[in-house]
Amino acid sequence: xxxxxxxxxxxxxxxxxxxxxxxxxxxxxxxxxxxxxxxxxxxxxxxxxxxxxxxxxxxxxxxxxxxxxxxxxxxxxxxxxxxxxxxxxxxxxxxxxxxxxxxxxxxxxxxxxxxxxxxxxxxxxxxxxxxxxxxxxxxxxxxxxxxxxxxxxxxxxxxxxxxxxxxxxxxxxxxxxxxxxxxxxxxxxxxxxxxxxxxxxxxxxxxxxxxxxxxxxxxxxxxxxxxxxxxxxxxxxxxxxxxxxxxxxxxxxxxxxxxxxxxxxxxxxxxxxxxxxxxxxxxxxxxxxxxxxxxxxxxxxxxxx
Amino acid sequence: xxxxxxxxxxxxxxxxxxxxxxxxxxxxxxxxxxxxxxxxxxxxxxxxxxxxxxxxxxxxxxxxxxxxxxxxxxxxxxxxxxxxxxxxxxxxxxxxxxxxxxxxxxxxxxxxxxxxxxxxxxxxxxxxxxxxxxxxxxxxxxxxxxxxxxxxxxxxxxxxxxxxxxxxxxxxxxxxxxxxxxxxxxxxxxxxxxxxxxxxxxxxxxxxxxxxxxxxxxxxxxxxxxxxxxxxxxxx
Numbered sequence: 001x002x003x004x005x006x007x008x009x010x011x012x013x014x015x016x017x018x019x020x021x022x023x024x025x026x027x028x029x030x031x032x033x034x035x036x037x038x039x040x041x042x043x044x045x046x047x048x049x050x051x052x053x054x055x056x057x058x059x060x061x062x063x064x065x066x067x068x069x070x071x072x073x074x075x076x077x078x079x080x081x082x083x084x085x086x087x088x089x090x091x092x093x094x095x096x097x098x099x100x101x102x103x104x105x106x107x108x109x110x111x112x113x114x115x116x117x118x119x120x121x122x123x124x125x126x127x128x129x130x131x132x133x134x135x136x137x138x139x140x141x142x143x144x145x146x147x148x149x150x151x152x153x154x155x156x157x158x159x160x161x162x163x164x165x166x167x168x169x170x171x172x173x174x175x176x177x178x179x180x181x182x183x184x185x186x187x188x189x190x191x192x193x194x195x196x197x198x199x200x201x202x203x204x205x206x207x208x209x210x211x212x213x214x215x216x217x218x219x220x221x222x223x224x225x226x227x228x229x230x231x232x233x234x235x236x237x238x239x240x241x242x243x244x245x246x247x248x249x250x251x252x253x254x255x256x257x258x259x260x261x262x263x264x265x266x267x268x269x270x271x272x273x274x275x276x277x278x279x280x281x282x283x284x285x286x287x288x289x290x291x292x293x294x295x296x297x298x299x300x301x302x303x304x305x
Numbered sequence: 306x307x308x309x310x311x312x313x314x315x316x317x318x319x320x321x322x323x324x325x326x327x328x329x330x331x332x333x334x335x336x337x338x339x340x341x342x343x344x345x346x347x348x349x350x351x352x353x354x355x356x357x358x359x360x361x362x363x364x365x366x367x368x369x370x371x372x373x374x375x376x377x378x379x380x381x382x383x384x385x386x387x388x389x390x391x392x393x394x395x396x397x398x399x400x401x402x403x404x405x406x407x408x409x410x411x412x413x414x415x416x417x418x419x420x421x422x423x424x425x426x427x428x429x430x431x432x433x434x435x436x437x438x439x440x441x442x443x444x445x446x447x448x449x450x451x452x453x454x455x456x457x458x459x460x461x462x463x464x465x466x467x468x469x470x471x472x473x474x475x476x477x478x479x480x481x482x483x484x485x486x487x488x489x490x491x492x493x494x495x496x497x498x499x500x501x502x503x504x505x506x507x508x509x510x511x512x513x514x515x516x517x518x519x520x521x522x523x524x525x526x527x528x529x530x531x532x533x534x535x536x537x538x539x540x541x
Binding site for chain 2: 176179180182183186187189190191192193194195196197198
């Protein structure tokens with residue numbers, strides 16, 4: 001049962017990584033840049049949700065929607081102000097700018113919200129009454145006669161991840177805008193010749209990625225409830241790793257990479273060493289990239305002449 | 306008669322390299338016009354400038370009476386001007402049908418469905434392979450897909466950049482047949498080719514480009530017969 005428990009925790013953590021990795025992979029696919037500020041968008045989303053729920057007593061769902069709105073706008077604004085002017089600049093300049101945006105967001109959060117950790121409220125609870133008639137806050141469900149305890153956050157995280165993944169696959173394979181996005185990621189010039197507005201498509205991609213980051217932020221802080229301005233950076237790096245692991249640019253790759261990374265991390269913590277878990281995660285990445293440099297589901301493009 | 310396309314004194318630079326030096330020419334409605342010239346003469350640059358992917362420092366490109374200088378590339382196709390780019394540039398990871406759908410991006414869903422049938426009728430090979438990923442097609446099929454994709458936008462003027470490049474002679478013949486059929490069906494065509502022989506034999510008129518300038522012009526037959534052209538471009 002403990003094994004199953006760890007596995008579920010791993011899948012849940014992996015689902016969060018996967019949702020973040022989607023933002024990395026979609027933006028990379030279309031703008032061919034690594035948006036290292038993506039992790040910090042998670043943090044902003046978590047703060048917005050925290051303030052909406054804890055300070056202004058709004059219902060958690062409203063908090064999540066508010067966080068998504070703010071992050072979507074933030075994503076679009078960052079792209080317009082910081083990345084769009086560098087569209088034809090060398091990729092190193094864009095990379096450094098992304099790191100700059102990351103520090104800017106962290107420090108802005110430090111100024112606005114201070115470095116005092118905020119305790120994130122768990123929204124995934126059910127208020128019930130026990131046998132004695134006292135109100136009880138239930139945050140998990142017991143399975144197999146109490147041998148397996150699964151929190152609602154875990155269940156919600158996995159479910160939300162599945163829904164997001166299906167929605168994105170549907171969007172990119174069935175809708176006009178989604179197909180235009182794929183066309184842009186292959187050849188921007190040819191996409192323009194089709195009449196596709198490439199700048200608008202890139203904005204849309206940043207908007208989607210950042211909106212997903214907000215969801216990931218709320219889920220992450222519901223599971224690990226300490227919120228500080230650097231909350232987003234480590235999950236951001238892990239999710240970036242997951243995206244590379246699965247094959248950057250590939251949406252199913254982000255899911256696979258995220259899940260594997262989460263499971264490996266939890267198992268490493270449980271069975272090997274808590275301190276070494278990150279080292280183990282990154283060692284696995286190195287081995288995978290040695291064998292498959294394009295990542296697990298990365299596309300090897302063959303061109304015909 | 307007012308030409309459908311009028312290119313007037315365009316100058317295009319790649320950084321400090323002056324690639325197009327005051328090129329002017331025009332295309333009348335219903336014509337096949339060809340631009341011929343050696344590698345690096347500026348043929349593709351000219352087409353990319355007309356379609357808005359590159360910009361001219363001076364002069365103007367007028368299409369159906371409208372100056373395209375300030376029109377962004379993605380808005381040009383809906384005006385009836387489509388380019389089949391050099392190297393085809395189809396979306397290799399998308400299916401044949403998705404490529405064609407992208408061609409109809411500016412069209413309504415209804416016209417796109419009707420046009421899809423038309424393109425499939427014209428290129429039965431594409432219909433056979435409609436669910437296949439475009440990267441798995443042969444070179445000739447890819448060229449047909451690129452042409453079909455451009456036709457999906459219902460162009461009044463179709464620009465083709467080196468459609469015969471890298472194709473076996475039998476396929477080149479086929480592609481030129483298709484070009485003539487499109488022309489008969491009423492599409493005006495601006496054709497850029499290194500295969501001057503083939504291009505001039507289908508063209509009404511031709512312009513010869515050399516290092517970014519128009520050096521000669523005439524009807525297709527005149528240029529084919531001209532001794533200078535023969536020597537420089539027709540191998541004898």
